[in-house]
Amino acid sequence: MSDKDMREVYTDTLIELAESNDKICLMEADLMRATGTNPFKEKFPERTFNVGVAEANMVGVASGLSAGGKIPFAATFGCFAARRTFDQFFISANYAQQNVKLVGTDPGVSAGFNGGTHMPFEDIGLMRTIPKLVIFEASDTVSLKKLLPQAAEHKGSTYMRLQRKGKNTHYSESDEIILGKGNVLKEGSDVTIIATGYVMVPEAIAAAEILSEEGINATVIDMHTIKPLDKDLILKYAEKTGALVVCENHQKSCGLFAAVSELLAEERPTPVQAVAVEDLFGQVGTPAFLQGAYGLTKENIVEKTKIVLERKNG
Amino acid sequence: MLNDDLKDLEKKAKEIRIKTIDAIGFLGVGHIGGAMSIVELLTILYYSKMHIDPKIPKMEDRDKLVLSKGHAGPALYSTLAQKGFFPVEWLHTLNQGGTKLPSHCDMNMTPGIDMTTGSLGQGLSSAIGLALAMRIDKIDRNVFAIIGDGESQEGQNWEAAMAAPQFKLNKLIAFTDYNKMQIDGYTCDIMPIDDLVEKWSAFGWSTYRVNGHNFAELDKAIDDARKSKDKPSMIIMDTIKGKGCSFAEGQLTNHNMVFTYEQAKEAIAALG
Incomplete structure:
Protein backbone atom coordinates (compact mmCIF):
# COMPACT_ATOMS: atom_id res chain seq x y z
CA MET A 1 0.00 0.00 0.00
CA GLN A 163 -8.79 5.45 -10.78
CA ARG A 164 -8.86 8.41 -8.38
CA LYS A 165 -9.15 6.66 -5.04
CA GLY A 166 -7.15 3.77 -3.65
CA LYS A 167 -3.56 3.14 -2.61
CA ASN A 168 -2.90 -0.26 -4.17
CA THR A 169 0.74 -1.02 -4.81
CA HIS A 170 1.96 -4.27 -6.28
CA TYR A 171 5.02 -2.97 -8.09
CA SER A 172 8.23 -1.96 -6.36
CA GLU A 173 10.03 1.27 -7.17
CA SER A 174 12.77 -0.65 -8.99
CA ASP A 175 10.41 -2.35 -11.46
CA GLU A 176 10.70 -1.24 -15.06
CA ILE A 177 7.37 -0.10 -16.47
CA ILE A 178 7.38 1.02 -20.09
CA LEU A 179 4.44 2.61 -21.89
CA GLY A 180 3.49 0.22 -24.69
CA LYS A 181 4.98 -2.88 -23.03
CA GLY A 182 3.00 -5.27 -20.85
CA ASN A 183 4.47 -6.38 -17.52
CA VAL A 184 4.58 -10.07 -16.65
CA LEU A 185 3.73 -10.18 -12.94
CA LYS A 186 3.79 -13.97 -12.58
CA GLU A 187 5.01 -16.78 -14.81
CA GLY A 188 2.91 -19.90 -15.36
CA SER A 189 2.67 -22.41 -18.21
CA ASP A 190 -1.01 -23.44 -18.24
CA VAL A 191 -2.87 -20.27 -19.06
CA THR A 192 -2.24 -16.50 -19.49
CA ILE A 193 -4.40 -14.04 -17.62
CA ILE A 194 -4.09 -10.58 -19.17
CA ALA A 195 -5.60 -7.80 -17.09
CA THR A 196 -5.74 -4.05 -17.39
CA GLY A 197 -6.41 -1.35 -14.84
CA TYR A 198 -6.57 -0.67 -11.15
CA VAL A 199 -9.62 -2.89 -10.53
CA MET A 200 -8.77 -5.97 -12.56
CA VAL A 201 -5.00 -6.45 -12.14
CA PRO A 202 -5.29 -7.20 -8.39
CA GLU A 203 -8.22 -9.54 -9.14
CA ALA A 204 -6.05 -11.35 -11.70
CA ILE A 205 -3.21 -11.72 -9.19
CA ALA A 206 -5.65 -13.08 -6.60
CA ALA A 207 -7.24 -15.43 -9.12
CA ALA A 208 -3.81 -16.82 -10.06
CA GLU A 209 -3.20 -17.63 -6.40
CA ILE A 210 -6.50 -19.54 -6.17
CA LEU A 211 -5.69 -21.39 -9.40
CA SER A 212 -2.23 -22.20 -8.13
CA GLU A 213 -3.73 -23.92 -5.08
CA GLU A 214 -5.74 -26.02 -7.53
CA GLY A 215 -2.63 -26.95 -9.48
CA ILE A 216 -3.16 -24.57 -12.38
CA ASN A 217 -0.19 -22.34 -13.15
CA ALA A 218 -1.16 -19.04 -14.68
CA THR A 219 0.92 -16.28 -16.18
CA VAL A 220 -0.40 -12.89 -15.14
CA ILE A 221 0.23 -9.85 -17.35
CA ASP A 222 -0.54 -6.24 -16.49
CA MET A 223 -1.44 -4.79 -19.89
CA HIS A 224 -1.48 -1.16 -18.73
CA THR A 225 -1.15 0.06 -22.32
CA ILE A 226 -4.11 -0.94 -24.45
CA LYS A 227 -2.92 0.94 -27.52
CA PRO A 228 -0.43 0.41 -29.00
CA LEU A 229 -0.93 -3.20 -27.98
CA ASP A 230 2.12 -5.21 -26.93
CA LYS A 231 1.53 -7.77 -29.66
CA ASP A 232 4.83 -9.60 -29.26
CA LEU A 233 4.18 -10.32 -25.59
CA ILE A 234 0.64 -11.56 -26.22
CA LEU A 235 1.70 -13.82 -29.09
CA LYS A 236 4.61 -15.15 -27.06
CA TYR A 237 2.33 -16.17 -24.20
CA ALA A 238 -0.40 -17.41 -26.54
CA GLU A 239 2.19 -19.80 -27.91
CA LYS A 240 3.60 -20.67 -24.51
CA THR A 241 0.32 -21.33 -22.67
CA GLY A 242 -2.20 -21.95 -25.47
CA ALA A 243 -5.07 -20.29 -23.61
CA LEU A 244 -5.85 -16.75 -22.45
CA VAL A 245 -8.28 -14.90 -20.22
CA VAL A 246 -8.61 -11.14 -20.69
CA CYS A 247 -9.91 -9.07 -17.76
CA GLU A 248 -11.10 -5.48 -17.98
CA ASN A 249 -13.32 -3.06 -16.10
CA HIS A 250 -14.95 -2.23 -19.42
CA GLN A 251 -17.40 -3.36 -22.08
CA LYS A 252 -16.40 -6.68 -23.64
CA SER A 253 -17.24 -5.60 -27.19
CA CYS A 254 -14.60 -2.95 -27.74
CA GLY A 255 -11.82 -2.90 -25.15
CA LEU A 256 -8.76 -5.00 -24.36
CA PHE A 257 -10.54 -8.33 -24.96
CA ALA A 258 -11.54 -7.11 -28.42
CA ALA A 259 -8.00 -5.90 -29.13
CA VAL A 260 -6.44 -9.20 -28.02
CA SER A 261 -9.04 -11.22 -29.94
CA GLU A 262 -8.39 -9.23 -33.12
CA LEU A 263 -4.69 -9.92 -32.79
CA LEU A 264 -5.14 -13.65 -32.10
CA ALA A 265 -7.67 -14.08 -34.91
CA GLU A 266 -5.19 -12.78 -37.46
CA GLU A 267 -1.89 -13.96 -36.04
CA ARG A 268 -2.41 -17.03 -33.89
CA PRO A 269 -5.93 -18.38 -33.25
CA THR A 270 -5.96 -19.38 -29.58
CA PRO A 271 -8.83 -20.00 -27.12
CA VAL A 272 -9.55 -16.81 -25.19
CA GLN A 273 -12.26 -15.89 -22.66
CA ALA A 274 -13.35 -12.48 -21.38
CA VAL A 275 -13.95 -11.22 -17.88
CA ALA A 276 -15.65 -7.96 -18.82
CA VAL A 277 -18.99 -6.19 -18.89
CA GLU A 278 -21.40 -8.16 -21.07
CA ASP A 279 -23.33 -5.53 -23.05
CA LEU A 280 -24.83 -3.78 -20.00
CA PHE A 281 -25.21 -0.18 -18.80
CA GLY A 282 -23.74 0.97 -15.52
CA GLN A 283 -25.72 1.30 -12.28
CA VAL A 284 -25.29 2.60 -8.73
CA GLY A 285 -23.65 0.67 -5.94
CA THR A 286 -20.41 0.29 -4.07
CA PRO A 287 -17.51 -0.73 -6.30
CA ALA A 288 -17.50 -4.12 -4.56
CA PHE A 289 -21.20 -4.63 -5.31
CA LEU A 290 -20.66 -3.53 -8.90
CA GLN A 291 -17.68 -5.83 -9.41
CA GLY A 292 -19.94 -8.68 -8.32
CA ALA A 293 -22.85 -7.51 -10.45
CA TYR A 294 -20.72 -7.40 -13.60
CA GLY A 295 -18.56 -10.42 -12.80
CA LEU A 296 -15.35 -8.42 -12.48
CA THR A 297 -14.07 -10.70 -9.73
CA LYS A 298 -11.32 -13.19 -9.04
CA GLU A 299 -14.00 -15.88 -8.78
CA ASN A 300 -15.18 -15.19 -12.32
CA ILE A 301 -11.58 -15.15 -13.56
CA VAL A 302 -11.10 -18.61 -12.04
CA GLU A 303 -14.33 -19.81 -13.67
CA LYS A 304 -13.42 -18.41 -17.09
CA THR A 305 -9.93 -19.86 -16.77
CA LYS A 306 -11.39 -23.33 -16.29
CA ILE A 307 -13.63 -22.84 -19.33
CA VAL A 308 -10.73 -21.75 -21.52
CA LEU A 309 -8.62 -24.67 -20.29
CA GLU A 310 -11.39 -27.06 -21.26
CA ARG A 311 -11.39 -25.52 -24.72
CA LYS A 312 -7.61 -25.73 -24.91
CA ASN A 313 -7.51 -29.35 -23.81
CA GLY A 314 -10.70 -30.41 -25.57
CA MET B 1 -7.15 55.11 -43.24
CA LEU B 2 -5.32 56.81 -46.11
CA ASN B 3 -6.90 56.80 -49.54
CA ASP B 4 -3.88 55.09 -51.11
CA ASP B 5 -3.95 52.33 -48.48
CA LEU B 6 -7.63 51.81 -49.10
CA LYS B 7 -7.10 51.54 -52.85
CA ASP B 8 -4.26 49.13 -52.32
CA LEU B 9 -6.40 46.90 -50.08
CA GLU B 10 -9.21 46.97 -52.61
CA LYS B 11 -6.79 45.87 -55.29
CA LYS B 12 -5.45 43.06 -53.12
CA ALA B 13 -8.97 41.92 -52.20
CA LYS B 14 -9.90 41.76 -55.86
CA GLU B 15 -6.85 39.61 -56.59
CA ILE B 16 -7.73 37.27 -53.71
CA ARG B 17 -11.31 37.06 -54.94
CA ILE B 18 -10.12 36.20 -58.45
CA LYS B 19 -7.75 33.52 -57.18
CA THR B 20 -10.48 31.99 -55.02
CA ILE B 21 -13.08 31.86 -57.81
CA ASP B 22 -10.43 30.49 -60.13
CA ALA B 23 -9.28 27.78 -57.70
CA ILE B 24 -12.79 26.53 -56.92
CA GLY B 25 -13.85 26.88 -60.57
CA PHE B 26 -10.84 24.89 -61.71
CA LEU B 27 -11.99 22.08 -59.41
CA GLY B 28 -15.65 22.58 -60.35
CA VAL B 29 -17.18 22.51 -56.88
CA GLY B 30 -16.61 24.21 -53.55
CA HIS B 31 -17.62 26.48 -50.72
CA ILE B 32 -17.70 29.67 -52.77
CA GLY B 33 -20.30 31.55 -50.70
CA GLY B 34 -18.61 31.62 -47.31
CA ALA B 35 -15.20 32.11 -48.92
CA MET B 36 -16.26 35.26 -50.77
CA SER B 37 -17.85 36.83 -47.69
CA ILE B 38 -14.58 36.98 -45.72
CA VAL B 39 -12.25 38.23 -48.48
CA GLU B 40 -12.07 41.82 -47.17
CA LEU B 41 -11.39 40.59 -43.66
CA LEU B 42 -8.57 38.27 -44.79
CA THR B 43 -7.15 41.07 -46.93
CA ILE B 44 -6.95 43.63 -44.14
CA LEU B 45 -5.64 41.07 -41.64
CA TYR B 46 -2.85 39.75 -43.86
CA TYR B 47 -1.96 43.02 -45.62
CA SER B 48 -2.38 45.50 -42.82
CA LYS B 49 -2.78 44.02 -39.36
CA MET B 50 -1.02 40.71 -38.78
CA HIS B 51 2.61 40.37 -37.79
CA ILE B 52 3.69 37.50 -40.05
CA ASP B 53 6.57 36.47 -42.28
CA PRO B 54 5.68 34.29 -45.28
CA LYS B 55 9.28 33.03 -45.32
CA ILE B 56 8.99 31.87 -41.70
CA PRO B 57 5.40 30.59 -41.41
CA LYS B 58 6.00 29.34 -37.88
CA MET B 59 7.79 32.49 -36.63
CA GLU B 60 7.41 32.35 -32.87
CA ASP B 61 6.11 35.83 -32.20
CA ARG B 62 3.63 35.98 -35.08
CA ASP B 63 -0.03 36.88 -34.87
CA LYS B 64 -2.19 33.81 -35.40
CA LEU B 65 -5.48 33.13 -37.16
CA VAL B 66 -7.97 30.35 -36.53
CA LEU B 67 -10.42 30.06 -39.41
CA SER B 68 -13.04 28.17 -37.44
CA LYS B 69 -15.37 28.10 -40.45
CA GLY B 70 -12.73 25.91 -42.04
CA HIS B 71 -14.72 25.35 -45.22
CA ALA B 72 -13.75 28.88 -46.28
CA GLY B 73 -10.20 27.57 -46.61
CA PRO B 74 -9.91 28.41 -50.33
CA ALA B 75 -10.15 32.16 -49.57
CA LEU B 76 -7.41 31.82 -46.97
CA TYR B 77 -5.26 29.74 -49.32
CA SER B 78 -5.55 32.42 -51.98
CA THR B 79 -4.52 35.04 -49.44
CA LEU B 80 -1.57 32.99 -48.21
CA ALA B 81 -0.44 32.19 -51.78
CA GLN B 82 -0.64 35.85 -52.72
CA LYS B 83 1.41 36.74 -49.64
CA GLY B 84 4.04 34.21 -50.69
CA PHE B 85 3.56 31.46 -48.10
CA PHE B 86 3.52 28.94 -50.97
CA PRO B 87 3.44 29.01 -54.80
CA VAL B 88 0.26 30.33 -56.40
CA GLU B 89 0.28 27.21 -58.62
CA TRP B 90 -0.76 25.15 -55.59
CA LEU B 91 -4.23 26.71 -55.82
CA HIS B 92 -5.05 24.46 -58.76
CA THR B 93 -4.40 21.39 -56.60
CA LEU B 94 -7.29 22.27 -54.26
CA ASN B 95 -8.95 19.07 -52.97
CA GLN B 96 -7.06 16.82 -55.38
CA GLY B 97 -5.62 13.64 -53.86
CA GLY B 98 -2.25 14.42 -52.29
CA THR B 99 -2.82 18.18 -52.21
CA LYS B 100 -1.51 20.45 -49.50
CA LEU B 101 -4.72 22.46 -49.76
CA PRO B 102 -7.63 20.39 -48.41
CA SER B 103 -11.18 21.75 -48.38
CA HIS B 104 -10.94 22.48 -44.66
CA CYS B 105 -7.87 24.10 -43.09
CA ASP B 106 -5.08 21.78 -41.92
CA MET B 107 -2.14 23.19 -39.97
CA ASN B 108 -0.03 20.13 -40.73
CA MET B 109 -0.39 20.45 -44.50
CA THR B 110 -0.44 24.12 -45.43
CA PRO B 111 2.23 26.71 -44.64
CA GLY B 112 0.61 29.62 -42.82
CA ILE B 113 -2.36 27.74 -41.37
CA ASP B 114 -2.22 28.07 -37.58
CA MET B 115 -4.94 25.60 -36.57
CA THR B 116 -6.74 22.64 -38.08
CA THR B 117 -10.47 23.33 -38.37
CA GLY B 118 -13.53 22.02 -40.12
CA SER B 119 -15.69 20.43 -37.44
CA LEU B 120 -17.76 23.55 -36.80
CA GLY B 121 -17.83 25.05 -33.34
CA GLN B 122 -14.33 24.07 -32.26
CA GLY B 123 -12.14 26.91 -33.50
CA LEU B 124 -12.90 29.51 -30.88
CA SER B 125 -11.84 27.10 -28.13
CA SER B 126 -8.58 26.46 -29.99
CA ALA B 127 -8.06 30.21 -30.35
CA ILE B 128 -8.45 30.58 -26.58
CA GLY B 129 -5.79 27.92 -26.08
CA LEU B 130 -3.43 29.67 -28.50
CA ALA B 131 -3.99 32.99 -26.70
CA LEU B 132 -3.32 31.37 -23.31
CA ALA B 133 -0.11 29.82 -24.64
CA MET B 134 1.01 33.24 -25.91
CA ARG B 135 0.32 34.77 -22.52
CA ILE B 136 2.33 32.07 -20.74
CA ASP B 137 5.20 32.73 -23.15
CA LYS B 138 4.84 36.50 -22.75
CA ILE B 139 4.38 36.97 -26.49
CA ASP B 140 2.50 40.22 -27.01
CA ARG B 141 0.57 39.33 -30.16
CA ASN B 142 -3.02 38.77 -31.23
CA VAL B 143 -4.97 35.63 -31.96
CA PHE B 144 -7.71 36.21 -34.55
CA ALA B 145 -10.61 33.81 -34.99
CA ILE B 146 -13.33 33.75 -37.64
CA ILE B 147 -16.58 31.93 -36.99
CA GLY B 148 -19.60 31.61 -39.24
CA ASP B 149 -23.12 32.69 -38.42
CA GLY B 150 -24.56 29.23 -38.99
CA GLU B 151 -21.60 27.92 -37.00
CA SER B 152 -22.73 30.12 -34.12
CA GLN B 153 -25.54 27.63 -33.57
CA GLU B 154 -22.95 25.15 -32.23
CA GLY B 155 -23.06 25.14 -28.42
CA GLN B 156 -19.30 24.93 -27.96
CA ASN B 157 -19.00 28.53 -29.17
CA TRP B 158 -20.92 29.65 -26.14
CA GLU B 159 -18.76 27.61 -23.79
CA ALA B 160 -15.82 29.43 -25.34
CA ALA B 161 -17.75 32.70 -25.14
CA MET B 162 -17.91 32.29 -21.35
CA ALA B 163 -14.28 31.26 -21.00
CA ALA B 164 -12.44 34.00 -22.91
CA PRO B 165 -13.64 36.90 -20.70
CA GLN B 166 -13.03 34.81 -17.56
CA PHE B 167 -9.43 34.34 -18.72
CA LYS B 168 -9.23 38.07 -19.60
CA LEU B 169 -8.01 37.33 -23.10
CA ASN B 170 -7.75 40.87 -24.43
CA LYS B 171 -5.46 39.63 -27.22
CA LEU B 172 -8.19 37.46 -28.69
CA ILE B 173 -10.11 39.17 -31.48
CA ALA B 174 -12.91 37.14 -33.03
CA PHE B 175 -15.12 37.86 -36.02
CA THR B 176 -18.55 36.54 -36.92
CA ASP B 177 -19.13 36.34 -40.66
CA TYR B 178 -22.79 37.33 -40.49
CA ASN B 179 -23.88 36.65 -44.07
CA LYS B 180 -27.35 35.56 -42.85
CA MET B 181 -27.34 32.28 -44.77
CA GLN B 182 -26.59 28.67 -44.02
CA ILE B 183 -26.85 25.44 -45.99
CA ASP B 184 -30.58 24.92 -45.55
CA GLY B 185 -31.72 28.53 -45.94
CA TYR B 186 -31.70 31.89 -44.21
CA THR B 187 -30.29 31.77 -40.69
CA CYS B 188 -33.34 33.62 -39.38
CA ASP B 189 -35.57 30.81 -40.70
CA ILE B 190 -33.45 27.79 -39.76
CA MET B 191 -32.34 28.84 -36.26
CA PRO B 192 -32.14 32.56 -35.49
CA ILE B 193 -28.98 33.79 -33.77
CA ASP B 194 -29.91 37.44 -33.20
CA ASP B 195 -29.10 39.60 -31.42
CA LEU B 196 -25.41 38.81 -31.79
CA VAL B 197 -24.22 42.15 -30.42
CA GLU B 198 -26.35 41.74 -27.30
CA LYS B 199 -25.37 38.11 -26.90
CA TRP B 200 -21.60 38.62 -27.10
CA SER B 201 -21.80 41.77 -24.98
CA ALA B 202 -23.77 39.88 -22.34
CA PHE B 203 -21.05 37.22 -22.30
CA GLY B 204 -18.53 39.94 -21.47
CA TRP B 205 -16.90 40.67 -24.82
CA SER B 206 -16.12 44.08 -26.32
CA THR B 207 -18.47 43.93 -29.25
CA TYR B 208 -18.49 45.79 -32.55
CA ARG B 209 -20.73 45.66 -35.60
CA VAL B 210 -19.32 46.61 -38.99
CA ASN B 211 -19.89 46.25 -42.69
CA GLY B 212 -17.58 43.31 -43.40
CA HIS B 213 -16.88 44.54 -46.93
CA ASN B 214 -15.85 48.04 -45.80
CA PHE B 215 -12.14 48.40 -45.09
CA ALA B 216 -12.45 51.64 -43.15
CA GLU B 217 -14.95 50.11 -40.75
CA LEU B 218 -12.92 46.91 -40.35
CA ASP B 219 -9.76 48.95 -39.83
CA LYS B 220 -11.24 51.02 -37.03
CA ALA B 221 -12.91 48.09 -35.26
CA ILE B 222 -9.71 45.99 -35.32
CA ASP B 223 -7.62 48.91 -34.04
CA ASP B 224 -10.14 49.59 -31.27
CA ALA B 225 -10.24 45.89 -30.36
CA ARG B 226 -6.46 45.82 -30.15
CA LYS B 227 -6.58 48.49 -27.46
CA SER B 228 -8.76 46.34 -25.20
CA LYS B 229 -7.22 46.08 -21.74
CA ASP B 230 -8.88 43.02 -20.30
CA LYS B 231 -11.69 41.78 -22.55
CA PRO B 232 -11.72 39.68 -25.70
CA SER B 233 -13.35 41.32 -28.70
CA MET B 234 -16.04 40.13 -31.08
CA ILE B 235 -16.49 41.99 -34.35
CA ILE B 236 -19.80 41.11 -35.99
CA MET B 237 -19.41 41.62 -39.72
CA ASP B 238 -22.49 42.13 -41.85
CA THR B 239 -21.55 40.43 -45.09
CA ILE B 240 -23.03 39.09 -48.29
CA LYS B 241 -22.58 35.39 -48.94
CA GLY B 242 -20.91 34.92 -52.30
CA LYS B 243 -19.91 38.62 -52.44
CA GLY B 244 -18.27 39.55 -55.73
CA CYS B 245 -18.85 36.27 -57.53
CA SER B 246 -21.57 37.23 -60.03
CA PHE B 247 -23.39 33.92 -60.32
CA ALA B 248 -23.16 33.11 -56.60
CA GLU B 249 -23.62 36.41 -54.78
CA GLY B 250 -26.65 36.33 -52.50
CA GLN B 251 -27.78 32.93 -53.78
CA LEU B 252 -29.15 30.57 -51.12
CA THR B 253 -27.56 27.68 -52.97
CA ASN B 254 -24.04 29.07 -52.83
CA HIS B 255 -22.78 27.29 -49.70
CA ASN B 256 -21.20 24.46 -51.63
CA MET B 257 -21.74 25.11 -55.31
CA VAL B 258 -21.05 23.21 -58.51
CA PHE B 259 -19.93 25.46 -61.37
CA THR B 260 -17.82 25.26 -64.50
CA TYR B 261 -14.44 26.84 -65.14
CA GLU B 262 -16.14 28.88 -67.86
CA GLN B 263 -18.56 30.32 -65.29
CA ALA B 264 -15.60 31.09 -63.07
CA LYS B 265 -13.86 32.96 -65.89
CA GLU B 266 -17.00 34.95 -66.60
CA ALA B 267 -17.33 35.88 -62.91
CA ILE B 268 -13.69 36.95 -62.85
CA ALA B 269 -14.19 39.07 -66.00
CA ALA B 270 -17.23 40.69 -64.38
CA LEU B 271 -15.00 41.92 -61.55
CA GLY B 272 -13.41 44.26 -64.11
Missing part, protein backbone atom coordinates in the same frame (compact mmCIF):
# COMPACT_ATOMS: atom_id res chain seq x y z
CA SER A 2 1.14 3.49 -0.85
CA ASP A 3 0.71 6.33 1.61
CA LYS A 4 -0.91 8.30 -1.20
CA ASP A 5 -4.16 7.95 -3.12
CA MET A 6 -3.91 7.50 -6.89
CA ARG A 7 -5.09 11.06 -7.45
CA GLU A 8 -2.41 12.41 -5.12
CA VAL A 9 0.18 10.51 -7.14
CA TYR A 10 -1.32 12.01 -10.32
CA THR A 11 -1.12 15.56 -8.97
CA ASP A 12 2.29 15.21 -7.31
CA THR A 13 3.79 13.63 -10.43
CA LEU A 14 2.42 16.43 -12.62
CA ILE A 15 3.89 19.01 -10.22
CA GLU A 16 7.27 17.27 -10.46
CA LEU A 17 7.03 17.25 -14.25
CA ALA A 18 5.94 20.88 -14.37
CA GLU A 19 8.87 21.96 -12.21
CA SER A 20 11.33 20.82 -14.85
CA ASN A 21 9.16 21.35 -17.93
CA ASP A 22 7.47 24.72 -18.31
CA LYS A 23 5.27 23.40 -21.13
CA ILE A 24 3.17 21.28 -18.77
CA CYS A 25 -0.28 22.82 -18.17
CA LEU A 26 -3.30 21.57 -16.25
CA MET A 27 -6.93 21.77 -17.29
CA GLU A 28 -10.08 20.94 -15.36
CA ALA A 29 -13.82 21.23 -16.01
CA ASP A 30 -15.14 21.88 -12.49
CA LEU A 31 -13.78 18.61 -11.10
CA MET A 32 -10.60 19.95 -9.54
CA ARG A 33 -11.80 18.87 -6.09
CA ALA A 34 -12.55 15.39 -7.38
CA THR A 35 -9.26 14.98 -9.26
CA GLY A 36 -7.44 16.58 -6.33
CA THR A 37 -5.33 18.87 -8.49
CA ASN A 38 -5.54 22.00 -6.31
CA PRO A 39 -1.88 21.69 -5.23
CA PHE A 40 -0.88 22.05 -8.90
CA LYS A 41 -2.99 25.19 -9.21
CA GLU A 42 -1.43 26.64 -6.07
CA LYS A 43 2.03 26.03 -7.43
CA PHE A 44 1.40 26.98 -11.07
CA PRO A 45 -1.66 29.26 -11.22
CA GLU A 46 -0.58 30.71 -14.57
CA ARG A 47 -0.56 27.23 -16.09
CA THR A 48 -3.87 26.01 -14.64
CA PHE A 49 -7.17 26.55 -16.45
CA ASN A 50 -10.58 25.57 -15.13
CA VAL A 51 -13.24 26.04 -17.82
CA GLY A 52 -16.24 25.17 -15.65
CA VAL A 53 -18.72 22.49 -16.65
CA ALA A 54 -17.77 22.66 -20.32
CA GLU A 55 -15.77 19.59 -21.31
CA ALA A 56 -15.92 20.21 -25.06
CA ASN A 57 -14.37 23.62 -24.55
CA MET A 58 -11.75 22.12 -22.24
CA VAL A 59 -10.53 19.75 -24.93
CA GLY A 60 -10.71 22.52 -27.54
CA VAL A 61 -8.69 24.92 -25.39
CA ALA A 62 -6.23 22.12 -24.60
CA SER A 63 -5.77 21.60 -28.34
CA GLY A 64 -5.06 25.31 -28.79
CA LEU A 65 -2.58 25.26 -25.88
CA SER A 66 -0.85 22.37 -27.61
CA ALA A 67 -0.82 24.21 -30.94
CA GLY A 68 0.87 27.00 -28.98
CA GLY A 69 3.57 24.56 -27.85
CA LYS A 70 2.21 23.49 -24.46
CA ILE A 71 1.57 20.01 -23.04
CA PRO A 72 -1.85 20.16 -21.38
CA PHE A 73 -3.13 17.44 -19.05
CA ALA A 74 -6.93 17.76 -19.09
CA ALA A 75 -9.06 15.67 -16.74
CA THR A 76 -12.74 14.97 -16.26
CA PHE A 77 -14.84 11.91 -15.48
CA GLY A 78 -14.18 9.24 -18.11
CA CYS A 79 -17.78 9.27 -19.30
CA PHE A 80 -17.42 12.93 -20.31
CA ALA A 81 -13.82 12.64 -21.49
CA ALA A 82 -14.74 9.89 -23.92
CA ARG A 83 -18.39 10.34 -24.83
CA ARG A 84 -18.99 14.08 -24.60
CA THR A 85 -15.72 15.39 -26.01
CA PHE A 86 -15.18 12.66 -28.56
CA ASP A 87 -15.31 14.89 -31.64
CA GLN A 88 -13.23 17.64 -30.03
CA PHE A 89 -10.62 15.08 -29.00
CA PHE A 90 -10.83 13.34 -32.37
CA ILE A 91 -10.51 16.45 -34.58
CA SER A 92 -8.95 19.35 -32.66
CA ALA A 93 -6.53 17.15 -30.71
CA ASN A 94 -5.78 14.00 -32.69
CA TYR A 95 -6.56 14.76 -36.33
CA ALA A 96 -4.73 18.06 -35.82
CA GLN A 97 -1.74 16.03 -34.49
CA GLN A 98 -1.74 17.81 -31.16
CA ASN A 99 -0.28 16.82 -27.85
CA VAL A 100 -3.29 16.66 -25.55
CA LYS A 101 -3.09 14.37 -22.53
CA LEU A 102 -6.71 13.58 -21.80
CA VAL A 103 -7.49 11.91 -18.49
CA GLY A 104 -10.75 10.04 -17.87
CA THR A 105 -11.26 9.49 -14.15
CA ASP A 106 -13.53 6.99 -12.39
CA PRO A 107 -13.29 4.28 -15.05
CA GLY A 108 -15.97 1.61 -15.07
CA VAL A 109 -17.27 0.44 -11.70
CA SER A 110 -15.11 2.94 -9.81
CA ALA A 111 -17.79 5.52 -10.65
CA GLY A 112 -19.70 3.81 -7.81
CA PHE A 113 -22.41 5.99 -6.29
CA ASN A 114 -22.51 8.28 -9.33
CA GLY A 115 -24.11 5.36 -11.10
CA GLY A 116 -25.00 4.52 -14.67
CA THR A 117 -24.86 8.04 -16.06
CA HIS A 118 -21.26 8.38 -14.91
CA MET A 119 -19.96 4.85 -15.50
CA PRO A 120 -17.74 4.59 -18.57
CA PHE A 121 -17.64 1.03 -19.80
CA GLU A 122 -17.00 2.17 -23.37
CA ASP A 123 -14.27 4.81 -23.17
CA ILE A 124 -11.48 2.49 -24.29
CA GLY A 125 -13.65 1.35 -27.18
CA LEU A 126 -14.29 4.88 -28.37
CA MET A 127 -10.67 5.86 -27.95
CA ARG A 128 -9.38 2.77 -29.77
CA THR A 129 -10.99 4.08 -32.96
CA ILE A 130 -8.72 7.16 -32.95
CA PRO A 131 -5.66 6.48 -35.14
CA LYS A 132 -2.30 6.41 -33.33
CA LEU A 133 -3.75 7.43 -29.96
CA VAL A 134 -1.96 5.98 -26.93
CA ILE A 135 -4.39 4.52 -24.35
CA PHE A 136 -3.41 3.30 -20.90
CA GLU A 137 -4.50 2.74 -17.33
CA ALA A 138 -2.11 2.31 -14.42
CA SER A 139 -2.92 -0.55 -12.10
CA ASP A 140 -1.27 0.90 -8.99
CA THR A 141 0.44 3.96 -7.56
CA VAL A 142 3.95 2.97 -8.65
CA SER A 143 3.03 2.32 -12.27
CA LEU A 144 1.02 5.55 -12.38
CA LYS A 145 4.05 7.49 -11.23
CA LYS A 146 6.21 5.79 -13.82
CA LEU A 147 3.80 5.99 -16.76
CA LEU A 148 2.82 9.65 -16.42
CA PRO A 149 6.24 11.10 -17.35
CA GLN A 150 6.32 8.77 -20.37
CA ALA A 151 2.91 10.06 -21.46
CA ALA A 152 4.19 13.63 -21.10
CA GLU A 153 7.25 12.73 -23.13
CA HIS A 154 5.26 11.01 -25.89
CA LYS A 155 4.81 13.25 -28.92
CA GLY A 156 1.10 12.98 -29.59
CA SER A 157 -2.12 12.77 -27.66
CA THR A 158 -2.81 10.16 -25.00
CA TYR A 159 -5.88 8.94 -23.12
CA MET A 160 -5.34 7.77 -19.57
CA ARG A 161 -7.99 6.09 -17.45
CA LEU A 162 -7.40 7.14 -13.87
